[in-house]
Amino acid sequence: MDQKWLAGVDIGGTTIKMAFVSLQGDIVDKWEIYTNKSENGKHIPTEIARSIENKLSEQHKTKEILAGLGVGAPGPINDEDGSVAVGVNIGWEKNFPLKAKLEQELSLPVIVDNDANVAAIGEMWKGAGERAKDVLCVTLGTGVGGGVIANGEVLHGVNGAAGEIGHITVVVDDGAPCNCGKKGCLETVASATGVVRFAKEMLKTSEQESKLRSMDIDRLTAKDIFDLAKEMDPLANEIVKRITHYLGLALANASNVINPKKIVIGGGVSKAGNILLNPLKEEFQKFAFPRVSEGAELTIAKLENDAGVIGAAWLAKTEAGY
Amino acid sequence: MDQKWLAGVDIGGTTIKMAFVSLQGDIVDKWEIYTNKSENGKHIPTEIARSIENKLSEQHKTKEILAGLGVGAPGPINDEDGSVAVGVNIGWEKNFPLKAKLEQELSLPVIVDNDANVAAIGEMWKGAGERAKDVLCVTLGTGVGGGVIANGEVLHGVNGAAGEIGHITVVVDDGAPCNCGKKGCLETVASATGVVRFAKEMLKTSEQESKLRSMDIDRLTAKDIFDLAKEMDPLANEIVKRITHYLGLALANASNVINPKKIVIGGGVSKAGNILLNPLKEEFQKFAFPRVSEGAELTIAKLENDAGVIGAAWLAKTEAGY
Numbered sequence: 001m002d003q004k005w006l007a008g009v010d011i012g013g014t015t016i017k018m019a020f021v022s023l024q025g026d027i028v029d030k031w032e033i034y035t036n037k038s039e040n041g042k043h044i045p046t047e048i049a050r051s052i053e054n055k056l057s058e059q060h061k062t063k064e065i066l067a068g069l070g071v072g073a074p075g076p077i078n079d080e081d082g083s084v085a086v087g088v089n090i091g092w093e094k095n096f097p098l099k100a101k102l103e104q105e106l107s108l109p110v111i112v113d114n115d116a117n118v119a120a121i122g123e124m125w126k127g128a129g130e131r132a133k134d135v136l137c138v139t140l141g142t143g144v145g146g147g148v149i150a151n152g153e154v155l156h157g158v159n160g161a162a163g164e165i166g167h168i169t170v171v172v173d174d175g176a177p178c179n180c181g182k183k184g185c186l187e188t189v190a191s192a193t194g195v196v197r198f199a200k201e202m203l204k205t206s207e208q209e210s211k212l213r214s215m216d217i218d219r220l221t222a223k224d225i226f227d228l229a230k231e232m233d234p235l236a237n238e239i240v241k242r243i244t245h246y247l248g249l250a251l252a253n254a255s256n257v258i259n260p261k262k263i264v265i266g267g268g269v270s271k272a273g274n275i276l277l278n279p280l281k282e283e284f285q286k287f288a289f290p291r292v293s294e295g296a297e298l299t300i301a302k303l304e305n306d307a308g309v310i311g312a313a314w315l316a317k318t319e320a321g322y
Numbered sequence: 323m324d325q326k327w328l329a330g331v332d333i334g335g336t337t338i339k340m341a342f343v344s345l346q347g348d349i350v351d352k353w354e355i356y357t358n359k360s361e362n363g364k365h366i367p368t369e370i371a372r373s374i375e376n377k378l379s380e381q382h383k384t385k386e387i388l389a390g391l392g393v394g395a396p397g398p399i400n401d402e403d404g405s406v407a408v409g410v411n412i413g414w415e416k417n418f419p420l421k422a423k424l425e426q427e428l429s430l431p432v433i434v435d436n437d438a439n440v441a442a443i444g445e446m447w448k449g450a451g452e453r454a455k456d457v458l459c460v461t462l463g464t465g466v467g468g469g470v471i472a473n474g475e476v477l478h479g480v481n482g483a484a485g486e487i488g489h490i491t492v493v494v495d496d497g498a499p500c501n502c503g504k505k506g507c508l509e510t511v512a513s514a515t516g517v518v519r520f521a522k523e524m525l526k527t528s529e530q531e532s533k534l535r536s537m538d539i540d541r542l543t544a545k546d547i548f549d550l551a552k553e554m555d556p557l558a559n560e561i562v563k564r565i566t567h568y569l570g571l572a573l574a575n576a577s578n579v580i581n582p583k584k585i586v587i588g589g590g591v592s593k594a595g596n597i598l599l600n601p602l603k604e605e606f607q608k609f610a611f612p613r614v615s616e617g618a619e620l621t622i623a624k625l626e627n628d629a630g631v632i633g634a635a636w637l638a639k640t641e642a643g644y
Contacts, residue, residue: 020437065395076613082398101445132480133480134480134484135478136464146579148580149475149476150472150473150476150479150484151472151473153473154582155472155473155579156454156473156581157456157472157614157617158454158455158456158579158581158582158583158618159581159613159616159617160581160613161578161581161611161613161614161617162456162472162579162583163579163581164579164611164613164614165579167578167611168575168578168579169571169574169575169609172494172571172579180612181609181612182608182612182613184610201634224432243489249491250575252491253490253572253575253576254489254579255479256483256486256487256489256490256576256579257468257476257484257486257487257576258470258484258489258579258580259479259480259481259482259483259485259578260479260480260484261476261480261485286504287491287504289483289486289489290502290504291481291482291486292479292483292486292489295478295479295480303468310484322406
């Protein structure tokens with residue numbers, strides 16, 4: 001008998017990433033399809049199912065080789081039935097029955113979790129989390145996502161909102177408004193858009209000299225700022241210093257709750273590497289309970305775009321009892 | 323056959339609380355002994371064992387009725403062997419073998435956990451937590467302790483420091499020094515001593531009128547401040563407002579990590595009741611992610627001094643497989 005495969009799917013606003021993954025967590029094949037958001041995303045389950053079937057026949061395999069399908073989807077997931085409470089970026093309205101639709105299309109066991117949680121699991125299983133039982137993951141992308149693994153399990157909380165690291169309040173008194181309706185959330189200063197917003201604010205309020213002042217401000221990216229900081233641009237350095245201050249504070253406060261072994265920083269902003277990680281470690285240590293600080297290793301995510309499909313595959317594996 | 327009992331023990335710096343508890347979590351008998359700190363607390367395990375044996379014979383029972391012994395002890399506990407890493411208030415030095423000594427003395431299965439965790443479990447099982455699977459407990463006593471239950475399990479983290487809610491940083495820029503070595507921890511403003519410290523600071527920096535100014539400042543207690551706030555004393559009200567601001571911020575940030583159903587406030591300061599709870603709810607809502615805020619109920623602890631022995635009994639029950 002062939003060794004079983006797992007199917008992992010990571011649904012994003014632009015593309016849907018998919019992979020066949022071995023029971024050991026190695027990618028056998030990966031591909032992606034365009035996210036069809038027409039008619040409020042109603043075609044997505046069918047298109048995922050057809051794409052998996054096509055890929056299986058390309059590989060001269062039948063559905064029997066799949067032990068199950070794991071899916072990461074944006075938005076809070078309802079635990080009971082694997083429906084998506086709301087998927088703003090996709091167009092899904094209230095309680096889209098993602099798990100039910102996929103099971104119907106594929107006649108396979110399907111498990112659905114939040115995309116940030118799934119990425120955290122991927123990093124825990126095969127990436128920077130190195131199979132630690134207590135892992136805090138934060139994804140610095142367009143927004144700031146978070147995933148928490150404690151006692152070896154993903155935390156969901158009472159209504160699927162555990163791990164909302166991006167909405168820890170870090171600017172208490174005069175924070176910028178956040179998409180969530182609050183003010184001063186980590187997301188307003190440490191997401192890719194938050195870094196740029198914060199830089200624009202600093203350009204106005206600071207007198208420091210900077211190459212930033214001669215750049216097209218409407219096209220500024222987070223990468224530009226970290227690149228200038230590497231060149232020792234004074235204002236860019238000040239911006240990075242303040243951002244890592246806020247990020248260190250949020251991660252330390254979250255870590256005092258779960259005492260993680262690994263803190264994994266992922267997403268586009270994390271590609272800045274050591275110019276982000278080194279000051280972040282210092283700030284983290286300043287704000288974390290000493291025993292928590294001693295126990296935690298901060299590290300950059302390793303799996304990049306594969307974290308989601310690998311984490312989704314892990315869910316499928318666990319669900320199928322492998 | 324008689325129904326089994328559980329023995330629960332809660333070791334504090336002044337007294338050791340003990341109880342026999344039914345498998346349903348009801349106290350059959352409870353009593354306490356003095357904490358013998360002589361010779362670095364080495365006699366404590368023997369005294370606990372003799373006291374349990376004496377109480378059993380008073381009740382005309384033998385040791386066979388006990389399914390097991392659960393213990394809450396101050397300080398971080400080493401998971402592997404139930405030793406206490408360090409118990410400052412007791413005098414225990416590095417890795418005091420509490421579990422091993424008690425098992426030797428009593429020939430019963432013993433399970434040891436941190437006292438704040440054990441109190442959290444007690445509230446979850448029989449108190450304000452109402453058996454929710456996700457509970458955040460904070461104890462506002464001499465210090466600020468914390469316990470976290472997620473997915474129905476107590477979180478310990480990689481080195482027993484999960485739930486250190488008291489050391490979440492809430493005063494970021496010019497916070498008071500904390501016993502832990504950091505600055506601006508929740509404990510410096512919301513513990514019984516922290517409330518008094520903060521009030522003294524406010525007395526110096528504020529001009530507001532207050533009955534506090536005519537009181538013996540060296541004997542000031544947290545209770546005095548909340549009592550004056552109930553009488554609408556302007557400065558006492560301002561102090562309570564600021565304290566609930568910091569406490570609300572810390573609890574909201576912790577809740578964004580675990581998305582609890584119940585947030586239980588215990589310890590001496592919590593006896594202030596609604597004068598604390600009502601403004602705290604407002605501040606919490608201001609800082610919590612909206613979905614987290616919707617899912618969470620803030621409430622005052624119910625079990626008071628019994629939380630520890632009941633939580634310890636729950637641990638013994640689970641360990642014994644009941």
